Amino acid sequence: MPSKITAEDEKWMRMAIDIARSKGSDPSTSPLGCVIVRDGAVLGAERNQTQELPDATAHAEMMAIRRACEGIGDMELRGATLYSTLQPCGMCTMASIWSKVGRVVYGAGRGDVHRMYFEDRHINTLDFIADAYRDDIEIAGGCLAAECARLYYGPDDDVPEEQQGNI
Ligand SMILES: [Zn+2]
Numbered sequence: 001m002p003s004k005i006t007a008e009d010e011k012w013m014r015m016a017i018d019i020a021r022s023k024g025s026d027p028s029t030s031p032l033g034c035v036i037v038r039d040g041a042v043l044g045a046e047r048n049q050t051q052e053l054p055d056a057t058a059h060a061e062m063m064a065i066r067r068a069c070e071g072i073g074d075m076e077l078r079g080a081t082l083y084s085t086l087q088p089c090g091m092c093t094m095a096s097i098w099s100k101v102g103r104v105v106y107g108a109g110r111g112d113v114h115r116m117y118f119e120d121r122h123i124n125t126l127d128f129i130a131d132a133y134r135d136d137i138e139i140a141g142g143c144l145a146a147e148c149a150r151l152y153y154g155p156d157d158d159v160p161e162e163q164q165g166n167i
Helices: 007-021 060-072 090-099 125-131 145-149
Strands: 033-038 041-047 081-086 103-108 138-140
Antiparallel strands (some): 033 041
């Protein structure tokens, strides 16, 4: 179910952008940021740490979901909103569904960035949400999209092959 972006959403997305930028401003460092908020309180705020850990599943959203669940001592994040600077991948979208977040808000969408950020040519993660058995999860894209997209390689950027994650 799609939902509208509010000024409150933009406030939290700015925080997610700051967290993404804490890795530096070079797109080669994969600066992705995620913040999970409920009732005005931050439950988790993480950047992606795939190379640092190293852990292929350590996307910003996965890390933030882990921190949020640990923090509240509950595997369910009902009523929480997950903010991500980039449209979540299939893994993170599924993790959002499983963790029971109520809403997913992302910044840059699939068309705003290089294809290397997505694992599949055809599957659109928005369909995962639309097709989920849950009818209590909403998704909204394009929150501060231009600002978020500046963190990443653009659709037409010539990215060196060794820096491309999925090709
Ligand atoms: Zn992901």
